[in-house]
Amino acid sequence: MKFIKKDFLWGGATAAVQFEGEYDKDGKSCSILEMMPYMKLEQREVMSLNHSTLSKKNLEKSFENKEGLHYPKRIGSNHYNRYKEDIDLLAEAKMDIYRMSISWGRIYPNGDEAKPNEKGLEFYRNVLTYCKQKGLKVMATLSHYDTPYTIAQKHGGWMNKEVIDMFMKYAKTMFTEFGDLVDYWLPFNEINMAIIFPMISATFPEDYPNVSFDQLRFQTLHNQLVAQAKVVQLGHEMLKKKNMGCMIANMTTYPIDCNPVNVIEWQKFDQQARYFLFDMVAKGEYPTYMIKMFEKLKVKLHTTEEEMNILKNNTVDFLTFSYYMTGVVGETTANKVGGNLLSMGKNPFLKANEWGWQIDPQGLRYTLNDLWDRYHLPLFISENGIGWDEKLNDQKTVEDDYRIDYMKEHFIAINDAVEDGVNVFGYTMWGVIDLVSNSSNEMSKRYGIIYVDYDDYHNGTGDRFKKKSFYWFKKFKETLEL
Numbered sequence: 049m050k051f052i053k054k055d056f057l058w059g060g061a062t063a064a065v066q067f068e069g070e071y072d073k074d075g076k077s078c079s080i081l082e083m084m085p086y087m088k089l090e091q092r093e094v095m096s097l098n099h100s101t102l103s104k105k106n107l108e109k110s111f112e113n114k115e116g117l118h119y120p121k122r123i124g125s126n127h128y129n130r131y132k133e134d135i136d137l138l139a140e141a142k143m144d145i146y147r148m149s150i151s152w153g154r155i156y157p158n159g160d161e162a163k164p165n166e167k168g169l170e171f172y173r174n175v176l177t178y179c180k181q182k183g184l185k186v187m188a189t190l191s192h193y194d195t196p197y198t199i200a201q202k203h204g205g206w207m208n209k210e211v212i213d214m215f216m217k218y219a220k221t222m223f224t225e226f227g228d229l230v231d232y233w234l235p236f237n238e239i240n241m242a243i244i245f246p247m248i249s250a251t252f253p254e255d256y257p258n259v260s261f262d263q264l265r266f267q268t269l270h271n272q273l274v275a276q277a278k279v280v281q282l283g284h285e286m287l288k289k290k291n292m293g294c295m296i297a298n299m300t301t302y303p304i305d306c307n308p309v310n311v312i313e314w315q316k317f318d319q320q321a322r323y324f325l326f327d328m329v330a331k332g333e334y335p336t337y338m339i340k341m342f343e344k345l346k347v348k349l350h351t352t353e354e355e356m357n358i359l360k361n362n363t364v365d366f367l368t369f370s371y372y373m374t375g376v377v378g379e380t381t382a383n384k385v386g387g388n389l390l391s392m393g394k395n396p397f398l399k400a401n402e403w404g405w406q407i408d409p410q411g412l413r414y415t416l417n418d419l420w421d422r423y424h425l426p427l428f429i430s431e432n433g434i435g436w437d438e439k440l441n442d443q444k445t446v447e448d449d450y451r452i453d454y455m456k457e458h459f460i461a462i463n464d465a466v467e468d469g470v471n472v473f474g475y476t477m478w479g480v481i482d483l484v485s486n487s488s489n490e491m492s493k494r495y496g497i498i499y500v501d502y503d504d505y506h507n508g509t510g511d512r513f514k515k516k517s518f519y520w521f522k523k524f525k526e527t528l529e530l
C-alpha cells in the first residue's frame with residue numbers, strides 16, 4: 049500500500065541534553081540530568097529517574113565526583129562536534145524535518161544574565177543554517193528537560209514565578225535570532241513531567257519544606273503553563289505565523305474490562321493523565337475535573353486573573369505529543385509494566401520491548417482520532433520509536449527488523465487515521481541517531497536508525513553507522529510504499 053498524504057512531514061527527533069554532549073563547553077552551565085550518574089544495578093536494571101536520586105544533596109555530589117562515576121548525558125552522542133555529519137545523515141535518509149531542542153544553559157547559563165552567551169547562539173545558528181542548506185525544516189523545543197541547575201540553586205526552580213520572566217527573555221532571544229530559521233516552536237517537551245518529577249523542572253522539595261508535594265508539583269506545572277502561553281503570545285506577535293505548539297507525553301490507556309465501575313476508574317485516569325494537559329494548552333482553562341481533584345488534594349494554586357486570561361487567549365496552533373505505548377487501567381500493581389514517565393497495566397493482547405513498553409500501533413490510530421475529534425487542531429507526532437539493546441555486527445550494521453516492523457505498523461496506523469479523516473501533518477521518530485536514554489541514562493537503550501559507537505560508559509569511537517532500518521526508511525520516503 050502507498051501512504052496517502054503527499055505533503056506529510058517525515059523526520060527524526062533528538063534533545064540537546066541527551067545528544068549534544070560538551071556539557072560545560074563555550075560557557076554552558078550544567079543541567080539536572082547531566083548530574084545523574086550511570087549506575088548499573090542488576091541485569092537490565094539501571095539507576096533511573098526516581099524521587100530519591102533526584103535530591104539536590106544527591107545530585108550535587110556530581111560536582112566533586114569523589115566516587116569517579118560516569119555521567120552519560122555530559123557526553124551524549126557528541127553531536128556538538130559532529131552536527132554536520134548528523135544533519136547530512138538525516139538528509140541522506142530523505143527526511144523533511146528535524147525536531148531538535150535548544151539548551152537554555154548554552155544561551156543563558158544562569159538564567160538571569162542581561163545578555164545571551166554569543167558562543168551558544170553561534171552553535172545553534174550553525175546547526176539551523178546547515179539544516180536549511182540541506183533542505184530540512186526544523187521544529188525546535190526550548191526546554192527539553194534541561195532547566196539549568198543554577199536556576200534551582202539561585203531561584204528555587206519553576207515554583208518561583210520570576211523564572212517565567214527568565215524563560216521569556218530566553219524565548220525572545222530565540223525568536224529574534226532564529227525566527228526565520230525555525231519552522232515550528234515548542235516551548236516545552238512533555239510538560240507533564242512537571243507533575244511527575246518536578247525536580248527536572250528545578251523545583252526540589254527540600255527547598256520547600258512546608259509545601260505539600262501535590263502543591264509543589266501542580267504549582268510548578270501552572271507556572272510552566274503560564275510561560276507556555278506567554279511564549280505562544282510572544283511568538284505570534286513577533287513571528288506573525290501560526291507555528292506554536294507544546295509537546296505532551298500522551299498516555300493512552302484502555303479500561304481493564306467493560307464493567308462500568310472499571311470504566312469510570314479508567315475515565316478518571318484518562319482525564320487526569322491525558323486530557324488535562326491537552327485541555328490546558330488547547331482550551332486554555334483548568335477543566336472542572338481538575339478543580340475537583342485539587343480540592344481533594346488540598347492544592348491551592350497561586351494564580352492571578354492576568355495569568356488566567358493569558359492561558360485562555362494564547363492556546364496552541366497545533367497539538368503535538370509523544371506516543372510510545374499504551375497501558376491498561378484497573379490492573380493490579382503486580383501486573384504493571386514499564387512505560388514512558390508512568391508504569392501502566394499489562395495488556396495481554398500486546399507485545400513489549402525489553403523495558404516492558406507495550407507496542408500498540410492500533411492505539412496510535414485511536415489516539416489520533418480521539419485528539420482530532422476532541423480538539424480539531426492539526427496533529428503532529430513528535431516522538432515515537434522503539435528502544436532496543438543492540439550491538440554492531442561484523443558488517444558494521446544492525447539488522448533491526450523489529451524496528452522496521454514497528455515503524456511500518458505505526459506508519460500504517462497513521463495512514464488509517466488519515467483515511468478516517470484526521471488532520472495529522474507530521475511524524476518525527478525519536479532518537480533517530482542513538483542517544484542517551486532519558487529515564488535510564490544508558491546508551492544501551494537505542495532508538496536510532498543510525499547507530500552511535502558508544503557503550504554505557506562512553507567507550508568507543510562515537511562513529512555513526514547506518515542500521516538496516518535506515519535503508520528501509522529511505523526507501524519508504526522515496527516510494528511512500530508500505
Ligand code: BG6
Binds near residue numbers: 478484
Ligand atoms: C520521551 C522524552 O519521554 O521519551 C525523551 O521526551 C526520551 O527525552 C523518550 O528519551 C524515550 O524515553 P527513554 O527513557 O527511553 O529515553
